[in-house]
Amino acid sequence: ETGVTQSPTHLIKTRGQQVTLRCSSQSGHNTVSWYQQALGQGPQFIFQYYREEENGRGNFPPRFSGLQFPNYSSELNVNALELDDSALYLCASSSQGYEQYFGPGTRLTVT
Amino acid sequence: AQSVTQPDIHITVSEGASLELRCNYSYGATPYLFWYVQSPGQGLQLLLKYFSGDTLVQGIKGFEAEFKRSQSSFNLRKPSVHWSDAAEYFCAVGAPTDSWGKFQFGAGTQVVVTP
Numbered sequence: 001e002t003g004v005t006q007s008p009t010h011l012i013k014t015r016g017q018q019v020t021l022r023c024s025s026q027s028g029h030n031t032v033s034w035y036q037q038a039l040g041q042g043p044q045f046i047f048q049y050y051r052e053e054e055n056g057r058g059n060f061p062p063r064f065s066g067l068q069f070p071n072y073s074s075e076l077n078v079n080a081l082e083l084d085d086s087a088l089y090l091c092a093s094s095s096q097g098y099e100q101y102f103g104p105g106t107r108l109t110v111t
Numbered sequence: 112a113q114s115v116t117q118p119d120i121h122i123t124v125s126e127g128a129s130l131e132l133r134c135n136y137s138y139g140a141t142p143y144l145f146w147y148v149q150s151p152g153q154g155l156q157l158l159l160k161y162f163s164g165d166t167l168v169q170g171i172k173g174f175e176a177e178f179k180r181s182q183s184s185f186n187l188r189k190p191s192v193h194w195s196d197a198a199e200y201f202c203a204v205g206a207p208t209d210s211w212g213k214f215q216f217g218a219g220t221q222v223v224v225t226p
Contacts, residue, residue: 004154033213042115042201042216043155056213090154100214102147102154 004093004103012109013081021076021106025093031055032074033100034066037088049074078108086110113138115204117217124192125225132187132220134202143205144185145214146176150198158200161185172196197224 005024013019025032031050035043045058049068063079072093078085086109092100114137124130136142143162147155159170166178176187185202199221203214 035216040218042203042218043214045213045215048213058213092155099157099160102156104152104154 004091004101006089006091006103006106008106009104010107010109012111015081015083015110017081018077018079019081019108021078021089021091021108023074023076023091023093023103025072025074025091026101029093029095029101030072031094032068032072033092033094034074034076035090035092036060036085037090037105038084039087043090046076081110083110113142113204113206113215115202115215115217117200117202117220119220120218121221121223123223123225126194127191130187130189130192130196130222132200132202132222134185134187134217136183136185136202136204138183138204138206140207141180143207143214144176144178145203145205146170146174146185146187147201147203147216148172148198149201149219155201158187192222192224194224194226197222 007022033048034046037043046060047057048055052068065077068074088105090105092102094100116135145160146158149155158174159168161168161178168176174189199219201219202217205214
């Protein structure tokens with residue numbers, strides 16, 4: 001059974017650019033949640049996708065958007081990058097009501 | 112609005128000694144409660160969870176946690192710490208009325224284990 005995978009592992013972007021992060025959910029899981037973890041802080045919920053629909057959103061601006069595909073993998077897109085977007089981005093997959101499994105994260109640095 | 116507080120940013124403990132990590136939450140009803148561990152460069156691993164029922168919850172790696180409604184706390188304990196327990200620990204809450212997975216995390220407690 002393959003766990004949650006994320007790509008890329010690291011990337012560096014310039015302020016104002018756009019970025020796409022990818023997450024492959026664990027087999028059998030239909031829900032993907034995205035979190036932002038700034039240095040020295042706990043993860044903050046960005047949004048969740050359930051069966052290809054957004055199913056809950058945290059306090060993040062609209063320039064944070066996402067997609068979920070029929071195979072339940074997901075993308076997180078961030079437009080107009082700001083320095084404060086530098087963080088570890090975690091994705092977690094689950095079936096509704098059951099344990100979330102987290103991926104290793106993507107470290108985004110915005111310069 | 113729900114919130115989670117982990118009062119201790121950093122704890123140093125000797126190998127073999129006991130460990131207790133504190134977690135306090137603010138929520139109108141009993142939330143779902145979780146403890147996660149994060150090792151450097153890795154994602155989060157669930158140690159244990161509380162939904163309802165017995166207030167003493169057993170988890171993996173010898174950890175346990177006790178839910179105390181009167182104190183709005185969910186403290187994590189381990190009787191004897193191993194060097195491999197050095198990591199960052201996060202308490203999280205989820206509202207039963209919210210979408211599953213919309214968890215609020217505390218700021219974390221860094222645990223250092225000395226020989």
